[in-house]
Amino acid sequence: MQIVKVNAKVVQDNTGVFIEIPILLDEKKEVIKPFLEFILKLKRDGKSQSTVSNYTRATQLLLEYMNANPHGFSTPQSMFETFSSRLYTGTISEDGLDPSGLYWLPHSKQVARLHIYALSQLTDWLAEKYDGVLMNPFIKADTHTQRLNYAAWFRKNQHDFLGHIKNKHINSTVRYVRSMQGKHSLGKQMQDAIEFPENQFEAFYFKGLGGALDRRVALRDKLILLLMHGGGLRESEALHLWIEDVLIDPFNKNSVKVRIYHPEGGKAPNNWRGRSGKTTRAAYLKEKYALSPRNDLIGKKHVGWKSRVTDSKDEYLEVYWFPTIFGEVFRKLWQDYTRFMIGIERNHPYAFISFHRDHKGHPYTLNAFHDNYRKGLKRIGLKPSKADGLSPHSHRHSYGRRLRRAGVQEIIIKKCLHHASLESQVIYTTPTAKEVTTSLNAASAQLLTSIAPVERIGTPSWEVLTIHGFSDIDPKGLFTGQNPKLGQSNDY
Incomplete structure (x- = not known):
């Protein structure tokens, strides 16, 4: 039986308010209601779209496995243990056949472990709500696992901002572990934060994204590029920009201040206050445009929000241009871009829009930007590659490393990147493998040319x-x- 995932608008009362979420349908095309209830709970708890998607995919796999093996197991626990094993091994035998009809390829350790965790949470909730049997119960941990659990508990409490008001006694769950945990991934050293090659930026700016035939498209994509490369924003954060969020910099009339407000809790522009007294952007979108915030949508319209800190009680991220010339360039392009927008009808407040004839005036999507980004690289003879720094997020890495090379203090870099802790930016400020090699080569040359004799052992x-x-x-x-x-x- 094929379990089908679809996106649905769920109405829970007579208010007319709906929530858009992924749901699962059985072979009769009927909604699997227990899973629907669980997804609604996740949304109420404020879980991200990626988390919801992972729970959905994991549940879909489990249901498909159960349908393919209806009589093979005596207990739910034994079924779940074998299912977990098949995540790692796949279901295709050495002769290339799979009598179950699943034909799964092996999952990576990381993905399989995520699925096992998600299903453990789901089945715990189902067992509690419907008085069912736990599929992945807790068992007493061995001494080694208890030590690891204690180390994890200690690290979490050590870095907890409100840890001083919590109970310091070790939680009893340290002594227990899931019956099925999944395989641990190999330990990985801190990898380089690969930055966009600075020697390619000018060509990419002028001839890459700037080489689009439609001048409006070139202006829009170059503005987003400046926000990422010169302001350190993620591409998703740039797409939350509203026209009202760009202001003349009071300290530099040739530059602009850009603020990216939280899509839900950020303060609405122009001191707006709704009929019910609300002043948030979520309320503004609903009352003025009958829209939901972009981080609440699913599919191609979804634009996520990752930052856990903001720069003000009004809940916005301030863009700190570095070097400051990027702010001045942004101001000039912004003036031209807004002139093109005057004659285009928009039923939303977002600054970056589509100029495609079929979607003209609609909010610019991440998929469309990524497609134009790839085309821009192709114009200058490059191919997208995260390993080589040729991706949208690599511009944020370039921004962080540029700050470090300029000798900016780590606490300032944290503020510029809007990180919640200094630990978050280690990957941005750790010397690259190339920098380490260059430093060691210089040290070796100095050692060989040193006047003092080298001590021989x-x-x-x-x-x-x-x-x-x-x-x-x-x-x-x-x-x-x-x-x-x-x-x-x-x-x-």
């Missing part, structure tokens, strides 16, 4: 070695050491 003589002994091959000192017990003549 010679091989000790046998006499010296036997006096000090060999603890690995002669631990009892029978033949070596200060007073060997055997192997030497006695005077008596």
Whole structure:
């Protein structure tokens, strides 16, 4: 039986308000209601769209596996254990056949572990709500696992901002572990935050994104590029920009101040206050345009929000241009761009819009920007590659590393990148592999050309070695050491 995922608008009362979420349909095309209830709970808890998508995919896989194996297991626990194993191994045998009809390829350790965690949470909730049996119950952990759990508990509380008001006693759950946890991924060292090649930026700006045939398209995409490369924004944050959020910089008349407000809780523009007294952007969108915030939508219209901190009680991110010339360039392009927008009908407040004939005036989507970004790279003979820094997010890395190379203090870099903690920016400020190699090469050259003679380490003589002994091959000192017990003549 094929489990189908669809996006649906769910109405829960007579108010006319709906929520758009993914749901699952069975073979009769009927909604799987327990899962629907769980997804509604996740949305009420404020879970992100990516989290909801992971729960949906994991549940879809489990239901498909259960339907393909209706009589193979005696208990829910044994079924879940075997299902978890198939996430890692896939369902295709060595002869290329799969009698179950699933034909799954092996999942990565990271993805499989995420699915196991999501399903554990889901089945716990179902067992509690419907008095069912736990599929992945807790069991007593061994000594090693208890130590790891304690280390995780300690680290979490050590960095908890409100930890001083919490109970400091170790939670009893440290002594327990899930029956099925999933395989641990290999440990990874901190990787370089690959930045966009600075020597390619000018070409990409003028001939890449700037090479679009439609001048309006070129202006729009260059403005977004400036926000990422010169302001350190994520591409999703740039697409939340409203026209009212760009102001003349009071300290530099040739530049602009740009503020990116939280799509829901951010303060509405022009001191707007709704009929019910609300002043948030969510209320403004609903009352003025009958729209929901973009981070609440699903599908191509969705634009996420990642930052956990803002720069003001009005809930906005301030763009700090570095170097400041980027703000001045943005101001000039912005003046031209807004002139093109005057004659275009828009039923929304977003600054960046589509100029495609089929979607003219609609909010610009992330998919469309990524497509134009790839076309811009192609115009200058480059291919998208995260490993080479040729991706939208690499411009944020460039911004962070540029600040570090200029000697800006880490606490200021944290403010510029809108990070919640100093730890978050380690990947942006850690020296790159190239910088480490260059530094070591310079140090090696200095060592070789040093006036002071290099101390040479010679091989000790046998006499010296036997006096000090060999603890690995002669631990009892029978033949070596200060007073060997055997192997030497006695005077008596």
